[in-house]
Every structure is written in structure tokens, then in C-alpha cells.
Amino acid sequence: xxxxxxxxxxxxxxxxxxxxxxxxxxxxxxxxxxxxxxxxxxxxxxxxxxxxxxxxxxxxxxxxxxxxxxxxxxxxxxxxxxxxxxxxxxxxxxxxxxxxxxxxxxxx
Amino acid sequence: xxxxxxxxxxxxxxxxxxxxxxxxxxxxxxxxxxxxxxxxxxxxxxxxxxxxxxxxxxxxxxxxxxxxxxxxxxxxxxxxxxxxxxxxxxxxxxxxxxxxxxxxxxxxxxxxxx
Numbered sequence: 678x679x680x681x682x683x684x685x686x687x688x689x690x691x692x693x694x695x696x697x698x699x700x701x702x703x704x705x706x707x708x709x710x711x712x713x714x715x716x717x718x719x720x721x722x723x724x725x726x727x728x729x730x731x732x733x734x735x736x737x738x739x740x741x742x743x744x745x746x747x748x749x750x751x752x753x754x755x756x757x758x759x760x761x762x763x764x765x766x767x768x769x770x771x772x773x774x775x776x777x778x779x780x781x782x783x784x785x
Numbered sequence: 786x787x788x789x790x791x792x793x794x795x796x797x798x799x800x801x802x803x804x805x806x807x808x809x810x811x812x813x814x815x816x817x818x819x820x821x822x823x824x825x826x827x828x829x830x831x832x833x834x835x836x837x838x839x840x841x842x843x844x845x846x847x848x849x850x851x852x853x854x855x856x857x858x859x860x861x862x863x864x865x866x867x868x869x870x871x872x873x874x875x876x877x878x879x880x881x882x883x884x885x886x887x888x889x890x891x892x893x894x895x896x897x898x899x
Contacts (some may be wrong), residue, residue, distance in 0.1 A: 685825075710887070710888075717873075717895075718892070718893070719890035719891060719892050719893055720828070720875075720890050721890070722889075725887065766828075771835075772818070772830055773830075773888060774830075775827045775828040775829075776827055777825060777826060777827035778827050
């Protein structure tokens with residue numbers, strides 16, 4: 678079967694660093710996406726990993742280990758506007774399989 | 786103008802009614818998708834289409850049907866709506882030229898079935 682696990686909720690303080698983990702077991706794997714979704718809005722693309730290692734993009738970085746079926750999204754210098762849900766999604770050949778998302782709350 | 790649009794944005798309907806949700810895109814993408822999102826369940830794929838003549842069932846297609854009228858248009862129908870179809874529905878597109886087939890989402894349609 679297809680299984681993607683993320684923590685349901687996380688909290689952090691403005692200015693801090695937070696790491697959101699994602700583990701997956703899927704029948705196919707072409708890459709892994711991270712999306713950000715503010716409440717009631719559409720998901721927006723954050724990052725994509727297809728090879729093992731770290732991809733850095735400004736305050737956001739994403740890591741992938743294919744052998745371990747593991748990825749994380751690292752958010753640095755947290756801002757209040759980073760309060761949102763973060764969705765991990767596996768590119769399973771023809772379509773994306775989404776995790777249930779991690780709701781991040783950033784406090785002052 | 787938005788690249789992926791959905792109409793209506795909000796809809797309240799009654800059990801048993803037929804309803805159609807529409808999606809249009811100006812990105813020139815071949816691939817289009819319909820998802821529903823429920824609290825605690827994440828995004829689940831209903832149907833997807835890789836071109837006008839290609840329609841594929843997703844994870845939760847029962848109770849839904851789709852029509853790909855043109856490259857730019859992909860409609861989702863609920864033939865006889867039921868309350869557990871109350872959800873937030875998203876259309877998405879992807880295609881050649883997008884980075885690693887990134888999917889671009891429309892703004893969503895909030896559907897309530899009474």
C-alpha cells in the first residue's frame with residue numbers, strides 16, 4: 678500500500694528553526710515535493726527532491742534519503758507568516774500521493 | 786489573472802442534487818487533476834487526465850465523474866450529491882516545461898451538501 682506519515686501539528690517561536698519530518702512507503706518513487714498551504718487557500722510549491730541530499734532555497738531547505746524513505750523540511754528564521762500547513766507528497770510515476778499535512782503554528 | 790481558476794468558489798446544495806465544478810487553466814498544461822481535501826485526511830485524488838482523450842480514476846472516484854472538454858477545461862460532476870461529499874475541492878495542472886512536473890493548484894471550491 679501507499680503510506681506517507683507526517684506529524685499532525687507542531688509549534689515554534691518566531692525566529693527559531695523547525696524541522697518537519699516525512700516518512701514514506703510507496704510502490705513507486707520519482708521524487709518528493711513539499712507544499713505550503715495557508716488555511717482555506719491552495720497549496721503552493723516549496724521544494725522538490727529527487728536525489729539524496731539537501732536542497733536549500735532561502736529560509737527553506739529540504740532533505741531526502743531514498744534508502745530510508747525519509748525527508749524533512751527545515752524552516753529557518755521563522756516568521757509569523759510561516760504559520761500554515763506543510764504537505765509532503767510523493768511523485769508516484771503518474772500522480773502525487775499526499776501526506777495528511779503538518780499544521781505549524783508560529784508564536785511571537 | 787490567475788492561471789488556474791475554479792467556479793464556483795463556494796456552493797451549498799441539497800442531498801440528491803446534481804452539481805458540476807469547473808476548472809479552467811491558461812498555463813497550456815496537458816495534465817489536470819481533481820482533489821478533495823477533508824480535515825485530517827489531506828488531499829486525495831479523485832480523477833486525473835493527461836490529455837483530452839485520457840481520463841483516469843484516482844483514489845476516491847466513486848460518486849464522481851469528470852469531463853475533459855478541452856485542454857484547458859476539466860469539470861467534476863457529482864451526479865447525486867450526498868453529505869459526506871462536503872469538502873474543499875481543488876483542481877490542479879502540470880505539464881512539460883514545469884519544474885519536475887510541479888502541480889499548480891486552483892483556489893478551491895468549498896462545497897457543502899445538506
